[in-house]
Amino acid sequence: MMDKDRENRIDKKTEYTDIDNGLSDVQRVKVLSPGMLVVRRFLRNRLAIIGFVIITFMFLFSFLGGLLTPYGESQVFRYIGNMSKEYVSVTINNEFRYTVAEGMTYGNAAHARFILARNRGDSFFTHDGEEYRIIQEAEDFYRVVLTDPKAQITYIRGVMSLTPLEDGLVFEEELQMAIREAIDAEQTNFVIGGEQYTLTRQGRDYVLGTIKDVAIESLLIADGVSSNEDLGFEFKFLLEKTLKTGDSLSFSFEGDTYQIEEDENVASVYKIVGSEREQYALISQMAVRPISTDVILTIEFKTALEQAIVDGVTNFIYPDDSGNDVVYDITRINNVYTVKTETRTHLISMHEQPSSNHWLGTDKHGMDVLTRLMYGGRISLMIGFIVVLLETILGVIMGGLAGYFGKWVDMLIMRIVDVFFCIPFLPILIIIGSVMDKLDVDPQLRIYYLMLILGIMSWPGIARMVRGQILSLREQEFMLAAEATGLSISRRIFKHLVPNVIPQLIVLATLGLGGVILYESTLSFLGLGVKFPFASWGNIISGVTTAYEMTNFWFVWIPAGLLILLTVLGFNFVGDGLRDAFDPKMKR
Structure with missing residues (x-):
């Protein structure tokens, strides 16, 4: 009996030994590498x-x-809509602007000298070695000229002696009488025979000279029918002189007759053609400038705009090129007026609400x-x-x-x-x-x-x-x-x-x-x-x-x-x- 139990124990021991030493699929020892351990720990972390x-x-x-x-x-998304855009800017001019005569030179530096001389009350100023004379034609309207000396004048107790400064100069009796009258009246310039003369005193003597127009200085701005049209020095001079000093509001220029129609601070200039008249220019203290260079302002539009500003209204209606009435809104900041109008244009789709497209x-x-x-x-x-x-x-x-x-x-x-x-x-x-x-x-x-x-x-x-x-x-x-x-x-x-x-x-x-x-x-x-x-x-x-x-x-x-x-x-x-x-x- 004892031998039989001993054999059973030996068989079990052999069985256990076989199980421990044999790496069967069921009893295989699972060995994990350090990397796999890290992965397993990471995967067990829910937050990770x-x-x-x-x-x-x-x-x-x-x-x-x-x-x-x-x-x-x-990528920017746009849509077509109406937008109030600036169309025209209007400035009430409070500074002198100059117009230069044809063939003459007169720039910003000379203009600055004129302003200084005018503020001091001087009748002349010097620039680039030239002496310019200031002739006041009317209130806030001046003519800047150069003097060409012609003769030296000695005038004592009614006795006058003229010494020509150029060879061949002859002074007619009519001119000499005009010189006497100007000296007696203490005038610095006079006109005779369509020619303008100046008298400049030098000590006890006088210098007689002729006048050559250089520029005009004025607060008014004259615009032609087209924004690109230049009215020229002579036309502007005649226009403003007639407007400020003439008894009749009409003048002639190059064989044509012009009529001025004044309305408070704005004056329209019409060209007489037979029995009819057509608007030719507009003169006022307003500088009208389009916001865009491709916009051409007609004289009729400028007239309507300036009249609206004079009347103090905040908007006016003017037809476009197609004949459709367009409303123009006017806003003012100090001396600057901004004219806006609704324009059909491409607008940026800003802050569009969520939709199927976006x-x-x-x-x-x-x-x-x-x-x-x-x-x-x-x-x-x-x-x-x-x-x-x-x-x-x-x-x-x-x-x-x-x-x-x-x-x-x-x-x-x-x-x-x-x-x-x-x-x-x-x-x-x-x-x-x-x-x-x-x-x-x-x-x-x-x-x-x-x-x-x-x-x-x-x-x-x-x-x-x-x-x-x-x-x-x-x-x-x-x-x-x-x-x-x-x-x-x-x-x-x-x-x-x-x-x-x-x-x-x-x-x-x-x-x-x-x-x-x-x-x-x-x-x-x-x-x-x-x-x-x-x-x-x-x-x-x-x-x-x-x-x-x-x-x-x-x-x-x-x-x-x-x-x-x-x-x-x-x-x-x-x-x-x-x-x-x-x-x-x-x-x-």
């Missing part, structure tokens, strides 16, 4: 999975959505908001990844050198890190953004500068972490073995030390992505980051600044704000999940 789903959606929305949308990033409406530039969000996501995500990549490379290099070499190298690099930590990050970015605005940097180049600056300013945190990890790793056995095998310093640092820091780098980089996106969005919101026409989530929000816009155009700023919020949350969730997956003790 939610963050991963959010980030995946953002990438698909930004990069794939931009390819599928039928609209472009900078699911999130349009912004203030008339661009599709949903499309701008897609392209803006590209910019924000690309800036985030490139900045994190740049700061990681710089941080690993500087931290690796400091941690491995120690001593003065470590001291120098850590002091540089301390200096960077003391720099006010956001104010520096705002200053740099303002400088780029002042220099008018190209928007595309501005994005590259922004990524470079953010990367350079953000590496010290990673460098400090890498340095601390390498300080604890460099004295371990595997590093002593690597040194004993004769590996170079660069291979020891970047082949053996840095790979052991990669888990911490991944966690820091993932958490840092959200911060970079927030920085970029803040700068773009302040107008110092990504510039129009490129889109980013920050500058989309900056398009809504007033309380009215925030209340009525919610479809512009709320979606962009939600995308920023979800993206930053997603990266933070993934970063926390990776940290817990690499080091489960962190959850305790």
